[in-house]
Amino acid sequence: MKKWICIICGYIYDEAVGMPDHGIAAGTRFESLPDDWTCPECGSPKESFELYVG
């Protein structure tokens, strides 16, 4: 499981946790999120995310 960071706002999407409140189950890979998915914090597109190593 990987983590992804939004380079605009710093929000971290953790695949292991998902976003249950938004209907995204734990274990959902970042690649599996819809193409029109946007950062829940700042609304930036999926392309604004990068692999997070921290």
Place this chain on the structure above:
Amino acid sequence: MNTSTATEGRVEIDGRIFNPYSKDFIRSPWATWEKMVLEYPVAWHKDLNMWVVSSHDACAEMLKNNVFTPNYKAWEHAPPEKPEAEKNDFERSLDHGLFATKTQDHLRLRKLAMPAFSKPVMGKIDAKIRDLVTGVFDEIGEPEQFDAFSMIAEKLPVRAIARMVGVPTNKEAFFQEFAVSVIKSTRINLPAKERQAAMQTSLAGFAYFKDLIAQRRAAAHPGDDFVGSLISASEGDDRLGDYDIMAMIQAVIVAGSDTATDLHTYAIQGLLSNPEQYRLLRQRPELMENAIIELLRVGAFGKMPQYRFASEDAEFRGQHIRKGQSILLNLTAAWVDPQKWERPRQLDITRRLDGNLVFGAGAHFCIGTYLVRVQGGLMISELMKRFPNAELVNGNGEVEYDYNHHNARRINRLLVKSNVRSHVHPAQERVIRDATVETSH
């Protein structure tokens, strides 16, 4: 009629509909904002000579549309561009700033700077500024009442930012002047002379940071604080230059000092005006982050919050916006838009805030967002710990406003009744004791 629909279909308003400088508006903007949001979501303001965009949906759309840039140089009335050799440190930093760079350069800067601003790093700031928070409350002591503006809001943000960017405490006044002058230098609602004077004042601060960066670069290790993180930041061979770093320092000052002052005052006002919410937050401190966003949303302290400039001619929601025209993004009106929020003026720290615009949206989302949350959270936690039964004096804190503040509905007096034991009448103490027992269950 106070409005007219111009022949070309332009929706127009004037100062009789929306006057952000009027005392009545500053004290109570709600009815004006509701009218703007519902009747004039996008309108040309004949007196301000700019567009005003007010509804939640219109503001969200504009924030995510790169045709509308925050780059002050795109303004039709911006000062003419100087040759590179004649530019001072303020102007060079502005050129390298997040608001001025083109899309690709902006992404590069955000990417390089993000490690210094990310949530995990900002979480560590907690330990670095905690003593400043307790120090401010130690200075308050246990008086019968105190002014939350002068004792907390005016002191804490500037001290925290100074600490974060490596300015010693004895330079607090110097730093405060720098912070305010940086912000005022590009406020288009100020006269050109005032902007120019503010820019000149800011130069001493830029010189200070230029020296600080040079010292850190010369050291064996640049340090693991905020400035050190920016100096170390790299992506392959790419690194931030001196003016990139000064622009980032400028960004964090804008995000974290003057604006954060209002955050503190309005957060205290919001919580103490809603004792049940104050009690709920004491019971459920895990709601803190949500509470801070909700307090900002409901407090809505902006007077003229943010600007955009049209980088080309554009059609926007049925209105023609000409290249170079300025647009007031009336975000604080959008924060209480009844079309987006149920009971918009009601503080509810459990509210789902999906899609809120409290820190903006899109490419220019507030870079200092986590810093603000950490700092605000520490302050509120300490307030709850020291003064769990605090109230506003006479129910409204005998609030006073700075009607001349450049962009905020600045509260500059908010009196808080501490209700600490030593000042409580025995009869009142029984009430507090009962409330405390109730809270603990």
